[in-house]
Amino acid sequence: xxxxxxxxxxxxxxxxxxxxxxxxxxxxxxxxxxxxxxxxxxxxxxxxxxxxxxxxxxxxxxxxxxxxxxxxxxxxxxxxxxxxxxxxxxxxxxxxxxxxxxxxxxxxxxxxxxxxxxxxxxxxxxxxxxxxxxxxxxxxxxxxxxxxxxxxxxxxxxxxxxxxxxxxxxxxxxxxxxxxxxxxxxxxxxxxxxxxxxxxxxxxxxxxxxxxxxxxxxxxxxxxxxxxxxxxxxxxxxxxxxxxxxxxxxxxxxxxxxxxxxxxxxxxxxxxxxxxxxxxxxxxxxxxxxxxxxxxxxxxxxx
Numbered sequence: 001x002x003x004x005x006x007x008x009x010x011x012x013x014x015x016x017x018x019x020x021x022x023x024x025x026x027x028x029x030x031x032x033x034x035x036x037x038x039x040x041x042x043x044x045x046x047x048x049x050x051x052x053x054x055x056x057x058x059x060x061x062x063x064x065x066x067x068x069x070x071x072x073x074x075x076x077x078x079x080x081x082x083x084x085x086x087x088x089x090x091x092x093x094x095x096x097x098x099x100x101x102x103x104x105x106x107x108x109x110x111x112x113x114x115x116x117x118x119x120x121x122x123x124x125x126x127x128x129x130x131x132x133x134x135x136x137x138x139x140x141x142x143x144x145x146x147x148x149x150x151x152x153x154x155x156x157x158x159x160x161x162x163x164x165x166x167x168x169x170x171x172x173x174x175x176x177x178x179x180x181x182x183x184x185x186x187x188x189x190x191x192x193x194x195x196x197x198x199x200x201x202x203x204x205x206x207x208x209x210x211x212x213x214x215x216x217x218x219x220x221x222x223x224x225x226x227x228x229x230x231x232x233x234x235x236x237x238x239x240x241x242x243x244x245x246x247x248x249x250x251x252x253x254x255x256x257x258x259x260x261x262x263x264x265x266x267x268x269x270x271x272x273x274x275x276x277x278x279x280x281x282x283x284x285x286x287x288x289x290x291x292x293x294x295x296x297x298x299x300x301x302x303x
Contacts, residue, residue, distance in 0.1 A: 010107060010288065013197060017204020026205040034202035035268050042195035043265065044166035047130060049192040050109065051170025052180075054123045061244040062254055063124035069237035069258045070128065073228040074100040080224060090144040093137055094266065094276030095221055098283040099228040101129055102260035111260070112253055115299060121253025129263075130167035138164070141273045163265075199264040206267065206281055218278045225262070225283040230294045234259035238302075252302045259294050261287035 020026040026034075077099040081092045102108060108122040138161055159165075173180070180188070237258035241251050262284045270280035 010200060013200040014204035014207070017201035017206075018208040019204075020201070021205040021208035026201075026209075028209055031202050031205040031209060032271060034198050034205070035271050038195055038198040038202065039265075039268055039272060040162050042191050042198050043268075044162040045188045045191035046195035047163060047166035048170045048173070048180075049188055051123075051126065051130070051167060052173035054174055055120055059120065059124045061241070061246055062121060062250065063128065065237050065241040065244060065246065065254050066125040066257065067128050067132075068240045069233045070100045070102075070125070070133065072236050073233045074133070076232070077224060077228055081221070085220075088144070088275075090141060090273065090275035091279070093140055093144075094270045094273075095225060095279050095283075097133070097137055097266045097269070098262045098276075098280055098287075099225040100233065101133060101263050101266055102229075102233075102257060103263040103288075104129060104257060104260060108257055108260050111256055111295070115256065116249050116253040118249060118253060121250055122257050125257050127167070127171065130163065131171065134167075135161065135164045138269070141269065141275070144273070144275070199268065203264050203267055203281070203284065206271075207285065210278070210281055214282075218282060221279045222282045222286055225279070226286050226290065229262060229283075229287050230259060230290055234294070234298060252299070255298055255302060256295055259291060259298055261291040 017026065017031075021031065074096045078092050078096040081087045081095050082089075087095070102125060104122050104126045108125065109119055112119045112122040172178070179185070234255050238251070238255045241254045246254060262280075264284060267277070267280040267284055270277045
């Protein structure tokens with residue numbers, strides 16, 4: 001029931017965004033504005049608040065299993081898209097992220113709390129994504145937009161990226177045990193609460209303002225992403241985690257995290273860099289809808 005509640009909550013907020021777009025309250029410009037506010041303000045606050053409050057001890061085996069499943073699916077999609085479909089680097093990157101980058105920042109935390117009973121199981125995936133995968137992907141996306149010879153500009157973008165900086169700040173706070181002053185922490189808490197609604201409303205509006213799934217001509221990409229995301233990734237996570245001796249709720253948490261749908265912020269990046277938007281939008285929708293029965297099955301098998 002808790003798992004169903006978590007997914008239903010997300011879908012309801014997405015539906016609100018679609019309804020606002022249908023009523024004309026949100027248009028394409030305001031939809032992008034919501035995404036920009038989430039990217040530059042609310043999501044960084046959420047990263048600081050979330051990561052700083054987590055316990056990082058004893059997560060090495062979880063991290064190996066999570067990183068392996070993520071890396072394999074990322075590489076598999078990249079190989080198919082580049083070598084078989086001959087896509088441009090930007091499209092390959094967005095598709096690879098959609099096939100491997102899970103919704104750990106909000107849905108993952110909720111499922112870890114409500115279903116597994118331990119938020120710590122999602123921390124390794126969250127940190128790998130925020131501190132390794134996302135910064136490298138953003139550097140590559142910047143490179144595709146700026147062209148060769150923009151090394152200094154790319155480095156500056158990486159060092160000033162709000163999400164990356166927020167993840168680093170959160171990690172420093174978590175490892176040192178430091179606490180932010182109340183005067184800083186309270187505004188961050190308030191802004192963090194806006195991140196997920198802003199992302200989901202922006203995404204819901206985009207669904208209404210864009211072609212229906214299947215009409216954008218990206219069916220092969222979305223199908224490939226869905227299989228990698230909801231079948232291959234949790235199976236690999238289970239195999240690696242089992243081989244490393246994980247069991248019980250930790251094993252359940254690792255596998256459920258791997259089976260989470262594609263994160264909404266992949267659409268945020270696609271929108272910001274104006275590449276792969278159709279693939280990101282449709283894969284998020286399809287994996288979000290299909291991940292519920294997959295997650296329920298995994299919970300029954302591993303609980």
